[in-house]
Amino acid sequence: MVNAHNLGFPRIGAKRELKFALEKYWKGLISQAELTLIGNELRCQNWETQAGLDWVPVGDFSYYDQMLDMSFTLGNLPDRVRDSHGNALDNYFRVARGRSAPSATDDQNPAGVAAGEMTKWFDTNYHYIVPEFQSDTTFSLDASRLIEQIREAKLQGQNVKPTIIGPVTYLALGKSKDASDKRALLPQLVEAYRQLLERIAAEGVQWVQIDEAILVTELETPWQEAFEEAYQSLSQCPVKLLLTTYFGPLLDNLSLVTKLPVDGVHLDAVNAREEVDALIESAPQDRVISLGVINGRNVWKSDLNATLDWLEPIANSLGDRLWIAPSCSLLHVPVDLDSEAKLDPEIKQWLAFAKQKLDELRVIKIALRYGRGAVGADLANNAIAIESRRNSPRVNRAEVQESLSKMSEQWGNRRSAYAQRAETQAEVLNLPKYPTTTIGSFPQIAEIRRTRRQYKAGDIDEAAYRTAMQNEVARCVREQESLGLDVLVHGEAERNDMVEYFGEQLDGFAFSEFGWVQSYGSRCVKPPILFGDISRPKPMTVEWISYAQSLTDKPVKGMLTGPVTILNWSFVRDDQPRSVSCQQIALAIREEVLDLEKAGIKIIQIDEAALREGLPLRRSQWQNYLDWAVLSFRIAANGVADRTQIHTHMCYSEFNDIIRSIALMDADAITIETSRSDMELLKAFEDFNYPNEIGPGVYDIHSPNIPTEEQIVDLLTKAGERIPAERLWVNPDCGLKTRQWDEVIPALTNMISAARKLRGAEVAVACGNE
Numbered sequence: 001m002v003n004a005h006n007l008g009f010p011r012i013g014a015k016r017e018l019k020f021a022l023e024k025y026w027k028g029l030i031s032q033a034e035l036t037l038i039g040n041e042l043r044c045q046n047w048e049t050q051a052g053l054d055w056v057p058v059g060d061f062s063y064y065d066q067m068l069d070m071s072f073t074l075g076n077l078p079d080r081v082r083d084s085h086g087n088a089l090d091n092y093f094r095v096a097r098g099r100s101a102p103s104a105t106d107d108q109n110p111a112g113v114a115a116g117e118m119t120k121w122f123d124t125n126y127h128y129i130v131p132e133f134q135s136d137t138t139f140s141l142d143a144s145r146l147i148e149q150i151r152e153a154k155l156q157g158q159n160v161k162p163t164i165i166g167p168v169t170y171l172a173l174g175k176s177k178d179a180s181d182k183r184a185l186l187p188q189l190v191e192a193y194r195q196l197l198e199r200i201a202a203e204g205v206q207w208v209q210i211d212e213a214i215l216v217t218e219l220e221t222p223w224q225e226a227f228e229e230a231y232q233s234l235s236q237c238p239v240k241l242l243l244t245t246y247f248g249p250l251l252d253n254l255s256l257v258t259k260l261p262v263d264g265v266h267l268d269a270v271n272a273r274e275e276v277d278a279l280i281e282s283a284p285q286d287r288v289i290s291l292g293v294i295n296g297r298n299v300w301k302s303d304l305n306a307t308l309d310w311l312e313p314i315a316n317s318l319g320d321r322l323w324i325a326p327s328c329s330l331l332h333v334p335v336d337l338d339s340e341a342k343l344d345p346e347i348k349q350w351l352a353f354a355k356q357k358l359d360e361l362r363v364i365k366i367a368l369r370y371g372r373g374a375v376g377a378d379l380a381n382n383a384i385a386i387e388s389r390r391n392s393p394r395v396n397r398a399e400v401q402e403s404l405s406k407m408s409e410q411w412g413n414r415r416s417a418y419a420q421r422a423e424t425q426a427e428v429l430n431l432p433k434y435p436t437t438t439i440g441s442f443p444q445i446a447e448i449r450r451t452r453r454q455y456k457a458g459d460i461d462e463a464a465y466r467t468a469m470q471n472e473v474a475r476c477v478r479e480q481e482s483l484g485l486d487v488l489v490h491g492e493a494e495r496n497d498m499v500e501y502f503g504e505q506l507d508g509f510a511f512s513e514f515g516w517v518q519s520y521g522s523r524c525v526k527p528p529i530l531f532g533d534i535s536r537p538k539p540m541t542v543e544w545i546s547y548a549q550s551l552t553d554k555p556v557k558g559m560l561t562g563p564v565t566i567l568n569w570s571f572v573r574d575d576q577p578r579s580v581s582c583q584q585i586a587l588a589i590r591e592e593v594l595d596l597e598k599a600g601i602k603i604i605q606i607d608e609a610a611l612r613e614g615l616p617l618r619r620s621q622w623q624n625y626l627d628w629a630v631l632s633f634r635i636a637a638n639g640v641a642d643r644t645q646i647h648t649h650m651c652y653s654e655f656n657d658i659i660r661s662i663a664l665m666d667a668d669a670i671t672i673e674t675s676r677s678d679m680e681l682l683k684a685f686e687d688f689n690y691p692n693e694i695g696p697g698v699y700d701i702h703s704p705n706i707p708t709e710e711q712i713v714d715l716l717t718k719a720g721e722r723i724p725a726e727r728l729w730v731n732p733d734c735g736l737k738t739r740q741w742d743e744v745i746p747a748l749t750n751m752i753s754a755a756r757k758l759r760g761a762e763v764a765v766a767c768g769n770e
């Protein structure tokens with residue numbers, strides 16, 4: 001009989017209980033005992049929610065990040081915290097968040113500790129703490145976290161299936177800090193895993209889910225060999241291993257997976273449906289085949305009848321060997337649709353969050369075990385919802401499709417080439433050399449968020465909200481004027497998030513109240529839900545930007561999020577290609593750009609923070625994505641006259657391998673995150689002879705540290721060695737929303753004086769030469 005299981009449940013809590021507890025703990029407002037009590041309650045609740053499953057995951061809960069948990073389990077701590085003898089959880093947070101200023105309360109680390117590097121988890125919007133390796137890295141097992149949780153779940157009467165990140169993925173996603181070959185650490189690492197599995201087995205555990213998502217990417221031969229070596233060794237352990245892959249097909253790694261001596265394999269049967277037959281045919285006869293049949297990355301109801309049509313023959317042939325699950329951990333979806341009292345009922349019936357996805361799994365399991373009649377009503381209701389979505393005039397809108405059909409690639413072309421535009425813009429804007437600007441957001445102080453909360457709760461009316469936000473905009477403009485920035489921004493006070501804000505204003509998007517998804521640590525995002533053809537009912541930003549512009553003679557940048565980023569950070573449709581949804585958003589943003597231009601805004605920035613993030617997991621698919629992504633940006637941006645200067649901004653980006661596409665976007669200026677790379681990221685622009693203007697970030701906004709004028713001059717000098725000074729802008733790495741005003745003011749003061757110093761130095765050199 002088929003078994004149903006889950007790969008992981010969101011740990012942040014249906015009402016973000018963990019987020020609030022963590023932030024209180026970090027501020028010293030609750031004790032560690034109170035924090036761990038909340039952790040314990042969340043785990044228990046989550047297991048209760050999953051109680052109908054044959055196996056529940058254990059070890060998916062984390063106080064910050066599952067990769068960091070693994071590093072602590074393996075005793076792979078960075079040297080900088082290894083000797084901190086303080087409390088284990090505080091040490092864990094020290095690696096997660098760093099402690100950048102000397103602290104009286106941290107006498108173990110009076111000089112501060114740098115946070116672990118964070119990067120995104122495959123193609124999701126979740127970010128993990130990158131494991132650090134050196135040639136002399138050693139591992140020493142600390143299984144206490146997992147063992148305690150296994151006991152907790154067992155006490156609750158659950159059938160437990162511990163989940164861990166597999167050794168090869170752990171090693172492959174980590175970073176060698178001394179340029180040594182991290183693969184050389186594999187034997188020792190596998191030994192630590194072997195000990196871990198023994199400890200787990202001693203708890204009476206039968207199955208362990210061992211996640212090796214790296215198998216859905218292109219693997220070079222040494223990494224393929226690493227799999228064989230690792231799993232040969234682990235196959236001796238007295239537990240059964242469910243080798244778990246997700247987010248995509250295995251392609252050329254399928255034969256590798258087939259060869260590995262494991263007891264079961266989980267395949268993402270949503271994204272790799274076409275590989276299921278081959279996986280079954282090539283697997284040894286006693287191997288469990290776990291199929292991820294419910295999409296763990298989106299919020300749509302599954303078509304249960306269609307899933308059963310496909311799955312029933314497989315269940316008949318595999319019998320007990322078939323397990324079913326969501327395609328991946330449910331970490332990437334919100335917790336509970338039932339919390340959404342305000343969602344439009346028509347749209348709500350099309351949706352499923354984590355809890356509802358597990359309900360779907362139960363229905364499939366019962367239908368497979370006892371026949372569809374046993375869940376006849378569920379299947380009938382599901383069919384109604386699926387039909388309703390398929391046929392809804394709110395999803396497929398002829399007028400949007402007609403606008404899209406009129407669109408031509410020509411719309412993506414500026415009227416003149418950059419060199420000619422640059423001359424016109426220089427006349428219009430009359431900016432000094434090394435013009436200074438910021439990326440858009442200024443501190444989203446608690447008061448702003450509180451006011452928005454009051455507005456959303458109906459405690460204050462729209463007029464009061466607008467006035468409060470306008471006051472913030474005015475303050476922001478005042479501060480920038482007194483700092484002496486050359487190009488100002490309005491500060492984005494009115495925006496809850498750079499993507500959600502636009503989702504809320506575009507037709508074709510729905511938004512939830514509690515649909516939070518963990519992005520990193522305690523930080524969450526609430527992705528808008530792109531359910532239908534997109535259009536812009538009215539201007540979205542013009543009033544705010546025009547208001548800011550009315551307060552100053554300096555140019556204020558129009559500030560928009562680009563189509564690719566809106567797409568990549570939303571829950572999107574599964575009934576049409578992403579490229580089509582992206583082009584619809586592009587048309588809406590294009591209208592906004594043209595309205596801003598009409599309103600007299602001279603510079604318009606279109607953020608594409610997530611353009612690189614959207615790259616497919618396999619390089620072979622990159623070009624296709626880049627082609628439509630860049631075209632969407634061009635459509636959004638390039639309808640303006642020569643005199644209007646278009647900026648774009650990207651963070652977290654390494655540009656070497658996509659520089660050609662970046663250049664094709666043809667933005668007049670691009671601002672990027674570079675300060676932590678010591679301007680190394682500019683090499684890609686230098687090597688490519690990138691022709692347009694560049695603002696390499698000179699202030700690391702992720703850190704509370706205030707960069708000195710000297711440090712900024714140094715960074716700009718390095719930038720000037722790679723990019724002609726005439727084409728350099730001076731700006732921070734990214735928006736300032738997570739910072740405080742008392743950090744921002746001195747940092748920007750130093751940034752501006754650094755720019756002035758460079759201008760002065762050049763004038764002096766020029767005069768000396770005359």
Ligand SMILES: CN1c2c(nc(N)[nH]c2=O)NC[C@@H]1CNc1ccc(C(=O)N[C@@H](CCC(=O)N[C@@H](CCC(=O)N[C@@H](CCC(=O)O)C(=O)O)C(=O)O)C(=O)O)cc1
Pocket residue numbers: 125446449450452453495496497498499500519520522523524525526527569609738
């Ligand atoms: C740049 N990043 C972003 C990503 N994805 C996005 N969609 N947006 C991004 O900006 N992906 C990559 C990175 C990830 N980085 C971050 C950085 C910071 C956050 C973050 O701070 N998130 C906030 C939530 C932001 C938000 O939407 N705020 C809302 C609601 C505020 C709120 O929770 N209010 C409380 C009450 C507050 C009070 O009373 O004082 C409530 O409603 O209960 C808003 O401003 O209105 C976070 O807190 O986690 C995320 C990703």
Ligand SMILES: N[C@@H](CCS)C(=O)O
Pocket residue numbers: 439440441442498559607609649651734735736737
């Ligand atoms: N304009 C946005 C970009 C963030 S990537 C901001 O400044 O927050």
Ligand SMILES: [Zn+2]
Pocket residue numbers: 439609649650651733734735
């Ligand atoms: Zn940014």
